[in-house]
Amino acid sequence: MKRPIQQNTYMFDINDGRELARLGLQDNLFNEIIPRFPAQFIPHGPDQILDIACGPGGWALQVMQDHPGISVTGVDISPHMIQYARAQAEVRLLNAQFRMMDIAKIPWNFPDGHFDFVNARFVMGAVATSAWNAFLQECWRVLRPGGVFRSVEAVHMSSPTCPAVQRITTLALAVMHKTGITYSPYDMSVSPIVSRILKQVGFDDLAVVPYLVDLSCDTSLHYSMGENLRMATKLLIPLITRLEGVPLEELEKLLQEWDQEWDAPSFYCHWHLCGVSGIKR
């Protein structure tokens, strides 16, 4: 019996074990890069947190481990992700709550003003461009006055001397646009629009924080993040073939060239990300 075709904007197969493993790895790496909470929570942290599209729960579980008094609820559309996250919470003896939830189905099953902090790290794959307004309005509703929303999203990958990496990035951008999660086929950034919508919804004290991740050879993240991105590209191949008409053999050859470029001592790459946060007044 074939698995049912998933009906959402997410480009990867949420039932695929490779995606589950990849997101676990990605969570661990970004837990080292992105601050746990935005600056608005210094010095007092939040008490009740909602983690949107939590995946295997890496961020939520790390927060609970580091801050035992905090309550975190992680939601994701994938039953596999939620089950895996619960298994992790079980062995870590953490009382994290993980629930299946489709964030596109509004209203969410949370009361008004329930959370201090809504975390949305790399959710653009789960939110169509047409849905950001409704999504952020719902985040507003579930936040208490004084609560904070934060999103972190990729902006651009710069690898000027690597044609295979650039070609794959270009194809990925085209696919993202065709699946309706980015506003342009040439630019993956959603942060400028998210900032604008946050203001329209009523959030205040907006903060925009850039992050730059150096993935060049011999950097601490070069190998591990390379593994993450390589698997992401592999998982995108069927979609690229279908939407962009690029033959499978060509993509596999491109992936081999990517490997060679990534492993070369002359590999230089910066990954730009952006965090946007706002306070509900």
Added chain:
Amino acid sequence: MAETKMTRSWRDILKIACETPQKRQELAERVGFVTERTLIRWVRGESNPQKPETIRLLSQAIPGEEMLEALQEAFPDAFSSHPRQPPIIEQVQIPFEFCWRIIDAYAHVPHASKRWTIFHLVSNQILPQLDSERAGLLLIYVHQAIQATAPAILFEESAGSAHWTTRQIQKKTCTEPWLVQAVEAAHPFFIQSCALSQVSPPSCIIRHDLIQSIGFFPVYRGGVIVGGMLLCSAQEDFFTPFRQTLIDKYSCLLSLGENT
């Protein structure tokens, strides 16, 4: 008149921890290198634990600061250069749902990605379970290098916590003779203290200077050894019997990542 707190000796605390045969048996298993009879002799004052690592394991096996303080007072040398060890992991059961994710990956993930997928699913589960205090634990999936010109092992996949979260190895091939021989022997082995055993951790591992103990668990498929899991901890005496049992179970799951 102020109350004076009666402090109990480590034997008094041990006596309570051993008051039933079941408790005695469980405690002996947790300490790992003693029998129930030995525990009884300690309670009666007929003998004392001799090895520093046994004393430290005893301090971990009975929860609470009272036992630790009592043992530190009685055997200060056993603790003089060792920081407080992390709490013992009481739960050794691997959640069924986690096993189900591994079996699902085994069934559906293409062969070329199976080992990578299952290794990262396992490491993502095992690292926070065994290193909840993030002292530093490194997992490396190793293979013998069949076609190498000199004896070597390949570091196929790696993951870690603390200093080893983002980066684990300098290079994929390790030619450290003692490690190559130990892996080729295909038996589990444990070095509880690299310093006491005078073993140098492989220099091809990032921050090898931080490695205090090393464990190796062969991975079998169809009765044949197909690889192994090498664990390096930043803590001495890391591989308690509890942890050995747990890691052994995870090693069995890793075998599902290998092609038949």
